[in-house]
Structures are given as structure tokens and as C-alpha cells.
Amino acid sequence: SQTIHQWPATLVQPVGSPLSLECTVEGTSNPNLYWYRQAAGRGLQLLFYSVGIGQISSEVPQNLSASRPQDRQFILSSKKLLLSDSGFYLCAWSTGGVEKLFFGSGTQLSVL
Amino acid sequence: GEDVEQSLFLSVREGDSSVINCTYTDSSSTYLYWYKQEPGAGLQLLTYIFSNMDMKQDQRLTVLLNKKDKHLSLRIADTQTGDSAIYFCAETHSSASKIIFGSGTRLSIRP
Numbered sequence: 001s002q003t004i005h006q007w008p009a010t011l012v013q014p015v016g017s018p019l020s021l022e023c024t025v026e027g028t029s030n031p032n033l034y035w036y037r038q039a040a041g042r043g044l045q046l047l048f049y050s051v052g053i054g055q056i057s058s059e060v061p062q063n064l065s066a067s068r069p070q071d072r073q074f075i076l077s078s079k080k081l082l083l084s085d086s087g088f089y090l091c092a093w094s095t096g097g098v099e100k101l102f103f104g105s106g107t108q109l110s111v112l
Numbered sequence: 113g114e115d116v117e118q119s120l121f122l123s124v125r126e127g128d129s130s131v132i133n134c135t136y137t138d139s140s141s142t143y144l145y146w147y148k149q150e151p152g153a154g155l156q157l158l159t160y161i162f163s164n165m166d167m168k169q170d171q172r173l174t175v176l177l178n179k180k181d182k183h184l185s186l187r188i189a190d191t192q193t194g195d196s197a198i199y200f201c202a203e204t205h206s207s208a209s210k211i212i213f214g215s216g217t218r219l220s221i222r223p
Contacts (some may be wrong), residue, residue: 006154034210043118043215044155044200059210090154094211100145101202101211103154 002027006091006104013111019064019078021107023091026072031093033074034101035066038088050074086111116214118201123220130188132217134201137182144177145202145211146186155200158186193221 006023013019025031035047046059048066056066063082067075074091091104115137124130136144142163147155161168161175161184168175174187188195201214 036213044213046210046212049210057210092154100157100160101147101155103156106152106154108152 002093002102004091004093004102004104006107008107009105010108011110013081013109015083015111016080019076019081019085019109021076021089021091021109023074023076023104024072025093028072028093028095030071031095033068034092034094035074035076036090036092038090038106039086044090048076081111083111085109116201116203116212118199118214118217120215121218121220123222124191126191126193126221126223128191130186130191130195130219132186132188132199132201132219134184134186134214135182136184136201136203136212136214138203138205138212139182140205141182141203142205143203144175144184145200145204146173146175146184147200147202147213149198149200149216151197158199188219191219191221195219196221 003026032051034049036044037047038044049057050068053068053071064078089107092101094101118134145160146158148158149155159170159173159175161177172189176185198216198218200216202211204211
């Protein structure tokens with residue numbers, strides 16, 4: 001069966017520090033991968049998605065970047081965090097077709 | 113562009129039916145979804161409907177789609193305390209690789 005791992009679960013970082021959130025998927029190959037952000041009291045915003053290794057589509061210009069170094073690995077990064085980067089970050093995968101998304105358990109990022 | 117809108121809050125009495133509404137703008141939407149998010153967790157797919165369907169029923173859940181008005185609703189019969197969560201409407205179309213979500217509706221249950 002397929003599983004998705006996302007870590008860490010919580011993270012507290014100072015303003016200006018770097019960020020690296022990792023997401024891996026097991027039990028499937030060539031998934032579509034996604035990073036979403038859920039800010040406090042707000043909805044789900046698509047940040048990046050990837051349909052293959054090295055292929056990244058950015059939805060919102062911002063302080064963040066994404067990379068897909070391996071088929072089932074998706075990394076969200078920042079060189080210098082801003083206060084506004086705080087939020088709940090969710091990784092997800094799908095196999096295409098109906099595009100049912102399967103979500104990780106999320107990372108709560110607090111930038112202080 | 114693509115946009116999905118929902119009301120932010122809904123409060124219902126335990127045992128009553130809950131109806132969560134959603135509107136979308138993309139007329140080429142092919143699939144429409146309802147996801148549920150419990151506190152501090154990721155989202156789970158509740159149900160989905162193809163755009164060529166008007167209704168889909170799954171136990172206590174009924175999804176209604178009015179394609180002309182671009183309106184989607186989720187009805188939860190006999191609402192229970194375990195139904196307390198944020199419910200997200202979402203859409204995509206067959207040529208896209210991304211799913212667009214609404215802002216989510218927080219459903220609270222009162223005794």
C-alpha cells in the first residue's frame with residue numbers, strides 16, 4: 001500500500017533562518033507531488049506541484065522554492081524565512097487520472 | 113482564472129442535516145471533491161463526483177452538482193460530533209495536474 005511521510009511535524013524557526021521540509025512517498029512510482037500551505041484561519045493554497053523528477057511548477061511567487069531530486073521525494077526550501085511563512089504545510093501525492101490527493105500529516109511551521 | 117468559494121463557518125445541532133455549499137468558476141472542471149480535515153491533521157478525501165453526474169450518495173453523504181450554476185453541495189445526514197472538522201471543496205479538470213481548493217468550511221456541532 002502507498003504511504004506518505006512528511007517531517008518534521010512541528011518546527012520553530014527564527015526569521016532569516018533557512019528551511020527544509022521533506023516529503024517522501026512509498027508504494028507508488030511517478031506520482032504527482034504537491035506542496036500546500038494553510039495559513040491560520042485561511043484556506044489551502046497550492047505552492048508547488050511536480051509531475052516528474054526535476055519538474056517544478058510554482059503557483060505563487062514567494063520566498064520559497066521546491067525541488068524533486070528523486071521520483072518519490074519532494075523538498076520545500078527557503079534561504080531566509082519571513083514571519084509570513086508561518087503556517088501549516090501539507091505535502092500530497094496523486095497518481096493522475098481522477099487526481100485524488102493523498103495528504104501527509106503536515107508540518108506546523110512557526111517563524112518567530 | 114480558477115476560483116473556488118465556500119462560506120467559512122457552519123453550526124448545526126447534533127442529529128440534524130448539515131449542508132455545506134461551494135461555488136467554482138472553472139467551467140471546464142471535470143472532477144469535484146470534498147475533503148475533510150480534522151484538527152492538526154492532513155486532509156482526507158471524503159468523496160468526489162464527475163462533472164457529468166448530478167448526484168452521488170455514499171451512506172450519510174450526498175453530493176449535489178449543479179453544473180449550470182457551478183454549485184456543489186455536501187449534505188451530511190444525522191450529523192454527529194465526529195463530523196466536526198473543516199470541509200474543503202476542490203476542483204480540477206482533465207488537462208490539469210493540480211487541484212484547486214476552496215477556503216474550507218468549519219463545521220461545528222452543538223448539542
